[in-house]
Amino acid sequence: MRQCCQGCHLRYRGFDLASQSSRFTFVMIKPSHYDDDGYVIQWAKSAIPSNTLAALYGIAEDCAGRQALGAGVGIDLVPIDETNTRVHPERLAARIRRDGGTGLVGLVGVQSNQYPRALDLARKFRALGCQVCIGGFHVSGTLAMLPGVQPELQEAIDMGVSLFAGEAEGGRLDEVLLDARAGTMKPIYNHMDDLPGMEGTPVPILPRDRIGRTAGRHTSFDSGRGCPFQCSFCTIINVQGRKSRYRTADDIERIVRVNVAQGVNRFFITDDNFARNRNWEQIFDRLIALREDEGFDVKYIIQVDTLCRKIPNFIEKAGRAGVKRVFIGLENINPVNLAAAAKRQNRITEYRRMLQAWRSIGVLTYAGYILGFPADTPESIQRDIDIIKRELPVDLLEFFYLTPLPGSADHKALFEKGVPMDADLNRYDLNHSTTGHPTMSRAQLEQAYRDAWETYYSPEHVETILRRARASGISVGNTLFLCLWFYGCVTLEKIHPLEGGWWRKKSRTDRRPGLPIENPVTFHARYWADQLVKHWKMLQLVVRYGRLRRQIKADPNARSYSDLSLEPVKDDEMDELEMFTLSQSAQNAVSKARRDAAASAAAKARAAAG
Numbered sequence: 001m002r003q004c005c006q007g008c009h010l011r012y013r014g015f016d017l018a019s020q021s022s023r024f025t026f027v028m029i030k031p032s033h034y035d036d037d038g039y040v041i042q043w044a045k046s047a048i049p050s051n052t053l054a055a056l057y058g059i060a061e062d063c064a065g066r067q068a069l070g071a072g073v074g075i076d077l078v079p080i081d082e083t084n085t086r087v088h089p090e091r092l093a094a095r096i097r098r099d100g101g102t103g104l105v106g107l108v109g110v111q112s113n114q115y116p117r118a119l120d121l122a123r124k125f126r127a128l129g130c131q132v133c134i135g136g137f138h139v140s141g142t143l144a145m146l147p148g149v150q151p152e153l154q155e156a157i158d159m160g161v162s163l164f165a166g167e168a169e170g171g172r173l174d175e176v177l178l179d180a181r182a183g184t185m186k187p188i189y190n191h192m193d194d195l196p197g198m199e200g201t202p203v204p205i206l207p208r209d210r211i212g213r214t215a216g217r218h219t220s221f222d223s224g225r226g227c228p229f230q231c232s233f234c235t236i237i238n239v240q241g242r243k244s245r246y247r248t249a250d251d252i253e254r255i256v257r258v259n260v261a262q263g264v265n266r267f268f269i270t271d272d273n274f275a276r277n278r279n280w281e282q283i284f285d286r287l288i289a290l291r292e293d294e295g296f297d298v299k300y301i302i303q304v305d306t307l308c309r310k311i312p313n314f315i316e317k318a319g320r321a322g323v324k325r326v327f328i329g330l331e332n333i334n335p336v337n338l339a340a341a342a343k344r345q346n347r348i349t350e351y352r353r354m355l356q357a358w359r360s361i362g363v364l365t366y367a368g369y370i371l372g373f374p375a376d377t378p379e380s381i382q383r384d385i386d387i388i389k390r391e392l393p394v395d396l397l398e399f400f401y402l403t404p405l406p407g408s409a410d411h412k413a414l415f416e417k418g419v420p421m422d423a424d425l426n427r428y429d430l431n432h433s434t435t436g437h438p439t440m441s442r443a444q445l446e447q448a449y450r451d452a453w454e455t456y457y458s459p460e461h462v463e464t465i466l467r468r469a470r471a472s473g474i475s476v477g478n479t480l481f482l483c484l485w486f487y488g489c490v491t492l493e494k495i496h497p498l499e500g501g502w503w504r505k506k507s508r509t510d511r512r513p514g515l516p517i518e519n520p521v522t523f524h525a526r527y528w529a530d531q532l533v534k535h536w537k538m539l540q541l542v543v544r545y546g547r548l549r550r551q552i553k554a555d556p557n558a559r560s561y562s563d564l565s566l567e568p569v570k571d572d573e574m575d576e577l578e579m580f581t582l583s584q585s586a587q588n589a590v591s592k593a594r595r596d597a598a599a600s601a602a603a604k605a606r607a608a609a610g
């Protein structure tokens, strides 16, 4: 074995970094995080493939195709999503080392809640002599918003781990891989001031066998990055920028075709706000052509803002393009809370029209709803959820704690004021409370959060949701499946539905450092008992709701079901519905909406007059 490179800042035990071997292995791991008992959250089948993993795999595949490491140097790509695959550091290190090869372990798309797990994995790989680089929102957000290098980032650097901030397209990954090949990796690669364009960048893709480890036929891609708005709880604007960047319609068509060719025809378009994508219409037109002219059986989930209804043709074209589910960042129905989060673009007076517009084309709506704003109390939270159940025709509601995510303006403000925040980043998954509230104790807020899920997914309301689905031509079976998924994840698995999957796997020895490795007998006995209890409870729900589903489907009147939320929006409803009359701030929002409508009508009349 030749001598290790002496000049670089990192030294790698057991690796021949100046190797002339023609093999380079790039292991890309999307880490999971720990549950409340310290076990890695992992499933036999996770819900949906990681978009960051797909993006990085596509970029790396492009590097390999271009022989970015030099003529004749093959790049072996190993994508691993820890939410569905156990990571075996020793085996991966051996794979890198095979035939005198070199390589890099990339910890990919690491969010704040995943950072502790990423550090634990990095430590193991470093002990095995591997080069490691961590990228993703925690590194980027923290470097963008906080002064200097924060202690948890320094901890990685001190271990000899490199950090990557910014995005990897536009040749930025080439630099990292070349340095890894030469054994000269830098402590930090910071491209935050220089975000790449997205046009013509490599197709985000994952091999079919990796997608097979997820529940459905879904994969994901982003058609744009960045957002023009300024919500204070959001990290996206500070990481991806407020100036949006986009893929072209050609790029999107290529992504769809390549995936369909490998049997994947359901897509989650991960843009936080597809309605703000400058190319939305060309993209929809292209997707419509694929469906209507070429007969592609493709369906999409997209994320939009509440103003999307105002964009001419947007909803109609979304339906024709194959959009079947829409995620909306509703966040709250109290204008005071929306203003506190600087989410002024959300107008409560628009919610009903927008949700009904999606229903009218048979699209299922999910909405995110944040709890823990300064004006919230346990009573106001319950009251607001009851109003939503009666007056808003949204299908699924997902609750989140208002969380000062590193990289957000909220986090920066608390950091600068020295307000205590939970030191354990593993809890920053929006499913745990992480900081104080002006009027509620932590116990009260946590109870209000649990009650919110129970209230919304009560048996009576699930029945209402299913009846509304039938009346709007939305699949009752799918809607029921999602209700059970959401409710089951939170109440049985104690994790957020966005982190759910099928058949929880737990590895006894993959426990968070600092917690004891359990005795095999007690561990396995508890694991199986737990699985049995959870599946029994879920089976009971499936049987009970399955009966209800059959009743609804057999009911000849089910299609004509209606309730207050489904009633067409009337001009005078803002004087009647509780959502608009309950508080002074809601009444102010109504007055403003009326003034805006009058001004716009007057402008139209002036334009028509000449």
Ligand code: B12
Binding pocket: 032, 048, 049, 050, 051, 052, 055, 056, 083, 105, 106, 107, 108, 109, 110, 111, 112, 113, 133, 134, 135, 136, 137, 138, 140, 141, 164, 166, 167, 168, 169, 173, 176, 219, 220, 222, 226, 233, 234, 235, 236, 240, 268, 270, 271, 272, 405, 406, 407, 428, 429, 430, 431, 496, 498, 499
């Ligand atoms: C899609 C998405 C999801 C999907 C994930 C599944 C999927 N199909 O991807 C779903 C809906 C399930 C989800 C869930 C959650 N999410 Co999410 N999600 C996103 C979203 C919208 C897009 C992520 C993405 O794909 N971006 C595009 C990729 C290409 O960008 P990227 O990740 O930054 O990667 C680039 C660079 O960072 C770099 N890079 C990354 N890793 C590496 C590694 C190496 C070695 C190198 C060289 C480079 C590199 O190269 C990449 C390509 O340029 C982001 C917001 C956003 N706009 O990014 C939030 C976001 C990442 N999510 C967030 C959160 C908090 C969550 C949840 C914890 C909470 C929740 N309940 O919503 C869960 C956790 C689930 C989990 N286990 O991941 C936060 C994270 C903030 C933070 N500081 O931690 C974000 C930023 C949104 C926000 N609220 O601010 N999420």
Ligand code: SF4
Binding pocket: 227, 228, 229, 230, 231, 234, 235, 236, 237, 272, 273, 305, 329
């Ligand atoms: S929460 Fe959504 S709308 Fe608000 S800034 Fe972030 S991405 Fe934009």
